[in-house]
Amino acid sequence: xxxxxxxxxxxxxxxxxxxASFPESEKKPLALILEKQEQGLAEILMITDPEGxxxxxxxxxxxxxxxxxxxxAVDPKCRGTGVGGxxxxxxxxxxxxxxxxxxxxxxxGEGAQAENIEDRIRRKNxxxxxxxxPAEFYVDLMGVExxxxxFGRKLGFEEYHSIYRKVFPGKIANEIRLV
Numbered sequence: 001x002x003x004x005x006x007x008x009x010x011x012x013x014x015x016x017x018x019x020a021s022f023p024e025s026e027k028k029p030l031a032l033i034l035e036k037q038e039q040g041l042a043e044i045l046m047i048t049d050p051e052g053x054x055x056x057x058x059x060x061x062x063x064x065x066x067x068x069x070x071x072x073a074v075d076p077k078c079r080g081t082g083v084g085g086x087x088x089x090x091x092x093x094x095x096x097x098x099x100x101x102x103x104x105x106x107x108x109g110e111g112a113q114a115e116n117i118e119d120r121i122r123r124k125n126x127x128x129x130x131x132x133x134p135a136e137f138y139v140d141l142m143g144v145e146x147x148x149x150x151f152g153r154k155l156g157f158e159e160y161h162s163i164y165r166k167v168f169p170g171k172i173a174n175e176i177r178l179v
Contacts (some may be wrong), residue, residue: 001047001048001049001086001087001090002045002046002047002048002058002087002090002091002094003045003046003048003052004043004044004045004046005044005045005046010046010054013046013054014030014044014046014057015030017056017057017073017075018030018057018059018071018073021071021073022071022073025142025143025144026141026142026144028070028168028172032168033059033070036061036167036168040062041061041062041063041166041167042059042060042061042062042070042167043058043059043060043062044057044059045057045058045059045060047074047083047087054075055074055075055078055083056072056073056074056075056078056083056084056087057071057072057073058071058072058087058091059071059072060091060095061163061164061167061168062167063162063163063166063167064162064166065099066099066101066159066160066162066163067091067095067096067099067100067101068100068101068102068103068163068167069091069100069101069102070103072084072087072102074087084126084130085126085129085130088127088130088131088132089130092151097151097152098150098151098152098153099153100150100151101135101148101149101150101153101155101160101163102127102132102148102149102150103139103141103146103147103148103149104120104123104124104127104146104147104149105120105123105144105145105146105147106120106138106145106146106147107120107121107124107147108147109138109145110145111145124147124149127149128149131151131152132149132150132151133149133150133151133152134147134148134149135147135148135149135150135155135160137156137157137160137178137179138178138179139157139160139176139177139178139179140175140176140177140178140179141175141176142172142175142176143175145179148160157178161173161176164176
């Protein structure tokens with residue numbers, strides 16, 4: 001179900017889905033993520049069906065005993081079919097349940113007034129249904145207020161921020177603050 005991207009065709013699929021699935025304000029340069037993968041600090045994974053057909057993408061940032069699910073996108077033709085929940089289970093198997101951290105656009109405070117609030121709530125409910133719980137803090141991530149979720153691991157801001165300091169030091173890490 002999860003495989004490392006190994007061909008130009010797979011990378012093109014990942015690139016197209018990535019570009020179509022996330023707002024500009026939340027995207028890191030794909031070239032940077034590829035560089036971090038070469039350094040062993042990230043993984044770009046393709047979600048596949050049993051025959052190897054592409055169903056989506058998962059991009060992870062790896063720092064010590066933490067694995068940030070930086071991006072998860074299921075192909076539009078497969079949404080609502082259980083693929084996303086299956087991916088979360090596969091990620092738990094791959095990285096360990098207590099290691100995974102996710103960020104989502106904030107659904108409370110000013111986030112409750114966002115134009116895409118229905119999408120934000122749907123996304124949050126997906127993670128909650130699949131066993132994730134909110135951390136006890138919010139972050140401003142490159143100008144976007146985000147909620148941080150885990151599978152129950154107690155996580156403080158400093159430990160969370162250590163992922164960015166290790167994997168994306170400099171400009172990106174410096175644009176994250178506690179809200």
